[in-house]
Amino acid sequence: MTDPVATDSPARAARAASAPRPGGPGRGRGRRRRSPYPTWFYLPAAVVFGVLFVLPTFASFWFSLTRWTLFDSEFIGLDNFRLFFDEPQLVTGLRNTVVYAVLTSGAKVVLGMLLALFLTSQVAARGYLRSVVFFPVLVSTIGVGITFQVLMDPFGGFINEALAAVGIEGPGWLTDPRWALYSVALVDVWKGVGLATLIFIAGIVTIPREYFEAARVDGAGPLKNFLHITLPLARGATATVITLSLIGGLRSFELIWAMTRGGPGFTSDVIASVIYKQYQAGFYGLSTAGNVVLFLLVTAIVLPLTWLLNRREVEL
């Protein structure tokens, strides 16, 4: 770092990066001036991503307009979209998707923030508690699904037995149409809150301690600290948690499939599970049209949100 050249490096790097053939002298570079940041570094990732993600996504726009058996496809215009919106479970599915995403991401933000505050404060056994909260993240969704299916069984399941012991009659968590979706959402929060907490902790520990010390001199209480220091300065973390858990919630499929398969009946169906059922039935074109709809829905909700969250950060 004591190299004298280093002092003017930011300017030079900027030049080197912006101009295709920068003319500045470069010691030891010899031959041709080449950027140390070659564009071809994008290439391997671009190939994989392009072939296995971008290409199928574009292909899906075409296939969503066809009746498709994998052997051959027949162009049928917008029929699949019409069929998809006629799907009896679609209205339920749409509503459930949004409710599920908002509930789970909201709960993860609030609980994650509270837990992170608590676990960065002067409390005993912090290390242990952080690990415990994070453990569920490590178990597979299907493993969690099966475990809670058993625990939540209304007939002899542990949760209702325990509730009965204190005189509460537990509901049919997964079998009562009024409860099923919320029960799965609850388990989703149980499983995901650890990751949210971790991100919040990471955000909180980067806040310089001087802010809190200055606040203490000013006589600010914990609530003031939180509102005026922690919340604004951990906004990056909050944005990350909201975005990630909202995307996850809108696309969520595995846990619902493992626990209720959209049931009883269609009462806990979300768009992703409707799409999967159509895929299972061999309605590939229809299922692909559903995927396009889901894609548009997620984009319509998440893009403005990302923009909003980032803009406010800039204003700060």
Place this chain on the structure above:
Amino acid sequence: MARPRTRALIAAAALAALPLSACSAGSLGSSSEEGVTAITLLVGNAEENVLAAEAVAEAFEAENTDVDVTVETRPGGTEGDNLIKTRLATGDMPEVFVYNSGSLLQALNPQQQLVDLSDQEWVGNVDQAFLDAAGGEDGTYGAPFGAVQAGAVLYNKAVYEELGLEVPRTWDEFLANSRAARDSGRAGIIQTYGETWTSQLFVLGDFHNVLAAEPDFPERYTANQVGYATSPAALRGFEHQQEAFEEGLFNENFPSALYPDGLALLAEGEGVHFPILTGVVSELAQSFPDAIDDIGVFGLPGDDAATNGITVWTPDAAYIPATTEGAELDAAKRLVAFIASPAGCDAQSEGSLPTGPYPVQGCELPEETPAAADDIQVYLDEERATPALEFLSPVKGPNLENLTVEVGSGIRPADDAARLYDEDVAKQAQQLGLEGW
């Protein structure tokens, strides 16, 4: 990136760590010996299928030492349908696979996907009804795997005797018996919606009565001239299920119970009627050997005692995908021929107990059949049996089981469910490219 060789090395290393008894052939990729053709037989993962398939493979290998058969399992239900479709479409199907006959076969596009077996010798020995379900005018694609079963009511004879009940011949009698059972502190009708497919029997098992009322129903159904919501006879199945729910005849834990739970209720006399596919009797015989003589069968009754009968399911069939070639094709054809021979039936019976006859000439049922099988035989002998709709029409929707769960749980009324099922069916018919949809 793991190249196949690296992978094989790691696999070999891991295998070496296992006790030697673990390395049965094919457990880690197929090891090909000189002169031995290795083929795979894919079956559904229900216990009775797996046991029957393993017994068949063993008996076949004993006769054909130049062929090595590995049994592979797949999930059942819609999951299995999907797996079969993708594996066929991507050329990844094992040499022989067992799958439903009837409408589900039609959805596989058999003309393009499967080997036509109509030139095989065994075809002459197989019942025409089966050949119709496992093929069509343009060919025969499968040999019968398993025996005929009924979609009917399993009932506990001991409880019937204790309560002084008689086998019902109409729906009203059936309801009366169920009420009597309920009032004696038992579950009148066992339902197990923890496994959704079990909820469909009120509708699918009622087809004998539908056909009795409307003999041209299958043709008109295939041509989109009638549906479950528009035919009063067909709608009855949905209505029956709704009635049964509203009368409170079900076992208390029906929303989450699995069908083995249902079998336990029935065998222990805590439940009296269980509408189900009778193939489960094989499992019942294993789990509750003492109770098996107490379990009988009757067809789901309709409104008219005069036309009382039972709805039967044609067995699954063993198919060969068009991608099988050369020595494997030859071995596969021999295996299929074996399955459709008396020796093949015997092997299947050894693996799992049949509840109905095999549709192959010369196949005998084992000496000791469960009481349920005898009951079904009576219907067959008296010609009071009708194949289920899926064997008479290629049209079947994928969502029936979710709709019947809703009807049986009081979430949705019968007529609404029937209307939605008709819409569900339309998608399948359009996918098949049928005329009139």
Place this chain on the structure above:
Amino acid sequence: MKALYRWGGGALAIVVTGVVFIVPFVFILLTAMKTRAEANRLEFSWPTEMAVVQNFVEVLETRNYILVIAFINSTILTVASVAGMVVLAAMVAFVLQRRPSRWNPFVNFLVLSGLIIPPAVVPTIWVLQAIGLFRTMPGLILVQIAFGLSFSILLFRAFIATIPREVDEAAVIDGAGPLRLFFTVVLPLLKPVVVTVVVVQAVNVFNDFVTPLYFLPGERNATVQLTLYNFQSQFTTQYNLLFMNILLITIPMLLLYVFFNRQIVGGMTSGAVKG
């Protein structure tokens, strides 16, 4: 007051998290130790008869040691995909962060869309089949890499921003080409965030069951999560074996976490948080 918070709060938290987070784990453990009949009662109780060894052996032996094969498959899949993600994503993030160009908005857009857009499953099968990689392990690995790139790039990019450009300059002056600069100078400096990416993505890939379900069907190709999925229908009334399976396939990720526990927050601190 402070001591009360420190110890009282801690103790209270231990009790609450114990009930909420530990009880389900203990339930898995207890059920995995029981005999079939006792496990099927679904009770939260100490097993009256220890069957832990029998259950272990029986689960391993099921369907010709399919679980052992699945562990091999899952290990190959996880290691290869995570290694691929780390290298490819770090390369992209490095150039993306260091070299502003007219490509950047486009690349950023792709990264974001990779995060938002649900993968189009059936068309992906169609593409894989066209290039001959459907139902092959390399195919599945590439799919996992493609699906995991976006999140990894975001983590890497934020971290690379904290590494001073002077480091690159010094290496370039010493005559390092782009490859050497990246692999011998920059990548080692990324270690904290590499750990984070490795843990997060390894958990994702190892625990994923939908992607293998779609892209690598076939019993011989089963991953550990698929065995659990299949056992679920096969062991409908053998909860002891089902939970033994859950237990066994959870252990690798628990170990991974225990090893890297302390480093994970470090990578996050600079990564996701600054977005």
